[in-house]
Amino acid sequence: MKYDFIQRMFDVFPRREENHFLLHASIGLGIGIAAGIGIGLLYAPATGSETRQRLREGADRVGDKARLAVGRVKGQLVTAADELRDEMRERNFLTSDVNAR
Numbered sequence: 001m002k003y004d005f006i007q008r009m010f011d012v013f014p015r016r017e018e019n020h021f022l023l024h025a026s027i028g029l030g031i032g033i034a035a036g037i038g039i040g041l042l043y044a045p046a047t048g049s050e051t052r053q054r055l056r057e058g059a060d061r062v063g064d065k066a067r068l069a070v071g072r073v074k075g076q077l078v079t080a081a082d083e084l085r086d087e088m089r090e091r092n093f094l095t096s097d098v099n100a101r
Helices: 005-012 021-042 048-090
Strands: none
Touching: none
């Protein structure tokens, strides 16, 4: 029968009750990313030290952008919390300043 090979594969790798799709997909993605980085570094037109310097600079830029974004979000959250506290005081929901800074 022409489907014997498929049946043998199912017998070799029995199906389990739990689904590990995300685990296998994550492992595959990780291997693909690692292989891509490795091949990219092998075929890079720059020397190793230049490539490492560029990677370091790129990581620094990403870190700077992340710090700026966190600072912006923190400022917005503090402003929103202050506005909420003021509104609660106005409506007499907050009688004492328990959360004062």
